[in-house]
Amino acid sequence: MENLRKNQALFLLLLSLSSFYGIALSFSPADDYLIDCGSTVDTTVDNRLFISDSSRASSHLLTFSTRSKSIQLSHRNGKLPEIYNSARVFDRPSRYIFKIRDKGTHMVRLHFYQLNSSQFVSDDAQFHVLVNGYVVLSNFSVGSIISSASVKEYLIWINAEKLVITFLPTMKSKFAFVNAIEVISAPKDLILETAKFVNGDKIDNFDALSKQALEVMYRVTVGGPKVTPFNDTLWRTWLPDDEFLKSSEGSKRVYSTGRIWYQSGGASREIGPDNVYNTARVIAATNASIPNLNMTWEFPVIEGYKYLVRLHFCDIASISLGLLFFNVYVNGNLAYKDLDLSIVAGYSLASPFYADFVVDSYHSGVLSVSVGPSDKSLGYAVDGILNAVEIMKMNKSMGILDGELCAGLILKTWPRGNVGILVPLIAAVCVMLSLSVFKHRTFWFKNSVAWSKLPVDVSEITSKLGNQHT
Numbered sequence: 432m433e434n435l436r437k438n439q440a441l442f443l444l445l446l447s448l449s450s451f452y453g454i455a456l457s458f459s460p461a462d463d464y465l466i467d468c469g470s471t472v473d474t475t476v477d478n479r480l481f482i483s484d485s486s487r488a489s490s491h492l493l494t495f496s497t498r499s500k501s502i503q504l505s506h507r508n509g510k511l512p513e514i515y516n517s518a519r520v521f522d523r524p525s526r527y528i529f530k531i532r533d534k535g536t537h538m539v540r541l542h543f544y545q546l547n548s549s550q551f552v553s554d555d556a557q558f559h560v561l562v563n564g565y566v567v568l569s570n571f572s573v574g575s576i577i578s579s580a581s582v583k584e585y586l587i588w589i590n591a592e593k594l595v596i597t598f599l600p601t602m603k604s605k606f607a608f609v610n611a612i613e614v615i616s617a618p619k620d621l622i623l624e625t626a627k628f629v630n631g632d633k634i635d636n637f638d639a640l641s642k643q644a645l646e647v648m649y650r651v652t653v654g655g656p657k658v659t660p661f662n663d664t665l666w667r668t669w670l671p672d673d674e675f676l677k678s679s680e681g682s683k684r685v686y687s688t689g690r691i692w693y694q695s696g697g698a699s700r701e702i703g704p705d706n707v708y709n710t711a712r713v714i715a716a717t718n719a720s721i722p723n724l725n726m727t728w729e730f731p732v733i734e735g736y737k738y739l740v741r742l743h744f745c746d747i748a749s750i751s752l753g754l755l756f757f758n759v760y761v762n763g764n765l766a767y768k769d770l771d772l773s774i775v776a777g778y779s780l781a782s783p784f785y786a787d788f789v790v791d792s793y794h795s796g797v798l799s800v801s802v803g804p805s806d807k808s809l810g811y812a813v814d815g816i817l818n819a820v821e822i823m824k825m826n827k828s829m830g831i832l833d834g835e836l837c838a839g840l841i842l843k844t845w846p847r848g849n850v851g852i853l854v855p856l857i858a859a860v861c862v863m864l865s866l867s868v869f870k871h872r873t874f875w876f877k878n879s880v881a882w883s884k885l886p887v888d889v890s891e892i893t894s895k896l897g898n899q900h901t
C-alpha cells in the first residue's frame with residue numbers, strides 16, 4: 432500500500448515534470464550529428480555538443496584529401512557562437528560521410544561565416560555542395576555574408592545507408608569551406624506525403640512531397656520576437672515577420688501567455704513550438720461591420736522552382752469557439768475558403784493547426800500569402816489570423832536545388848583521380864539523363880509519363896552514391 436502510494440506520487444511527479452519539460456523529453460532523433468569543422472576541441476552551443484571534426488570520435492566521418500586545412504579565425508567574433516571561429520577549408524573535392532541509422536527525412540544544416548585569416552580570404556571561396564545526389568549549393572560564395580553567420584537548411588529524404596556531403600571548389604584557384612554541420616533525423620510527421628497544389632484557381636493534390644529535397648528559404652513567426660534554436664523543439668530559428676508584412680494597417684499583434692493545447696492529429700510541438708503559436712497577427716471587427724481588407728506577406732523567391740508554403744494557425748485571440756472564419760490566399764489564389772479553426776483544431780481554442788500548399792513561382796519573383804475575412808466572417812469577432820509561415824524551395828528535376836547543373840556534371844568538372852572512382856560512374860548516368868531530358872523535351876514534352884520516369888532514375892543514383900561507400 433505504502434509502495435503503491437509512493438509509486439503514484441512518483442508517477443504524478445514525473446507527469447508534471449514531463450509537462451514542464453515537454454520540449455526536452457519529446458523528441459530524440461535516431462541520427463544526430465553535430466560537427467564543429469576545423470576546430471581542435473568540441474564546442475557547446477545552447478546545450479548542444481558540436482564534436483570537433485579532428486577528434487578521434489568523428490574521424491570516420493571525414494574523408495577529406497590530405498590537403499584540407501583546419502583554420503582558427505584570427506579575429507574572433509565574441510558575439511557569435513564559438514562554432515564560427517573555426518572552419519575547414521578544402522582546395523579539392525572532399526566529403527563528410529554520415530552513417531544513417533534511420534532512413535527518412537533528415538535535416539541538414541550548413542553553417543557559414545566569412546573567413547578572415549592570413550591564409551584565406553573569403554573572396555577566394557567559391558564552391559558547390561552536394562548532398563547525396565542533390566545539388567544544394569552551386570557556385571556559392573560568401574561575399575554576401577558580412578557580419579552575421581549564414582545557416583543553410585535542407586530537408587532531404589535519405590533512402591541509403593549513408594548521407595554524403597561533398598564540397599567542390601568551382602576551380603583549382605578557388606576553395607570551399609564550412610564552419611559547422613548538423614545532420615539530424617526529422618520527426619516522422621514533419622513532412623507528410625501530400626499537400627494541396629494551388630495552381631491558378633485550381634487546387635489539386637501534390638503527392639510524394641516527403642520525397643522531394645527542400646531548402647528552407649523563410650521561417651517566420653508572425654507578430655512575435657525571434658525564436659532561437661534554444662527555444663525550438665528542432666533547433667530551428669524563426670524570424671519576426673515585420674520585413675515581409677506589406678502593410679500593418681488594419682491588423683494587430685496578439686500574444687497569449689496561456690497554454691497551447693497540442694492535440695494528436697493536429698500540429699505537434701515539433702511542427703511548431705509554443706513560442707511560435709503564442710503570437711499572431713489578427714484582423715478583428717470592433718463593431719458589426721466586417722473589415723474589408725487582407726493581411727499580406729510577400730517573400731522574394733527564385734523563379735523556376737516549386738515552393739512548399741506551410742501556414743501555421745492557432746486561435747489565441749477569439750473569446751469563444753465558432754466565431755472565427757476566414758479565407759487564405761497564396762499568390763492571390765484562394766487556397767482555403769471559410770477556414771474554420773474550431774473544426775480543424777479539434778474544437779479547442781489555442782490548439783495549433785497547419786496547412787501545406789505547393790505553388791509554382793511564376794509570379795515575378797515574389798510569393799505572397801494573404802489572410803482576410805470570408806463570407807462567413809462575423810462582426811464583433813476576429814476575422815483572420817496567422818501565427819507563422821515557412822517557405823521551402825523544392826528541388827527541380829535531377830535533384831537540383833541551386834544553379835543549372837546536376838550532381839554528375841558538377842563532379843565531372845574535376846579531373847579524374849580527385850574524387851575517386853565514383854565520379855565517372857555518376858557523371859555518365861547524369862549525362863545520359865540530361866540527354867534523355869533533352870529528348871523528352873524535344874519530342875515528348877506533353878507526355879507526362881515520360882517526365883515522371885526521370886525522378887526514379889535520379890533517386891537510383893542517389894542510392895548508388897550512398898552504396899558506393901559501404
Ligand SMILES: *[C@@H]1O[C@H](CO)[C@@H](O)[C@H](O)[C@H]1NC(C)=O
Nearest residue numbers: 505506507508547548549577
Ligand atoms: C579581419 O582581420 C583584419 C586583420 O587581420 C582586421 O583588421 C579586420 O578587422 C578583420 N575583419 C573582420 C570583419 O573581422
Ligand SMILES: *[C@@H]1O[C@H](CO)[C@@H](O)[C@H](O)[C@H]1NC(C)=O
Nearest residue numbers: 557569570571572601834835
Ligand atoms: C559563378 O559565379 C561567378 C561570380 O560569382 C561568375 O562569374 C561565374 O560565371 C559563375 N559560374 C557559373 C558556372 O555560374
Ligand SMILES: *[C@@H]1O[C@H](CO)[C@@H](O)[C@H](O)[C@H]1NC(C)=O
Nearest residue numbers: 477657658659660661662706
Ligand atoms: C526563450 O524563450 C523565453 C520565453 O519565451 C525568453 O524569455 C528567452 O529569452 C528565450 N531564450 C533564448 C535563448 O532565446
Ligand SMILES: *[C@@H]1O[C@H](CO)[C@@H](O)[C@H](O)[C@H]1NC(C)=O
Nearest residue numbers: 715716717718719720721722
Ligand atoms: C467600425 O469600426 C471601424 C474601425 O474599427 C470604423 O472605421 C467604422 O467606421 C466602424 N463602423 C461603424 C458602423 O461604426
Ligand SMILES: *[C@@H]1O[C@H](CO)[C@@H](O)[C@H](O)[C@H]1NC(C)=O
Nearest residue numbers: 723724725760763764801803
Ligand atoms: C484579398 O486578397 C484576395 C487575393 O488577392 C483578393 O481576391 C481579395 O479581393 C482581397 N480582399 C480585399 C478586401 O482586398
Ligand SMILES: *[C@@H]1O[C@H](CO)[C@@H](O)[C@H](O)[C@H]1NC(C)=O
Nearest residue numbers: 826827828829830886889890
Ligand atoms: C526532385 O528530385 C527528385 C529526385 O531526384 C525527383 O524525383 C523529383 O521529381 C524532383 N522534384 C521536382 C519538383 O522536380
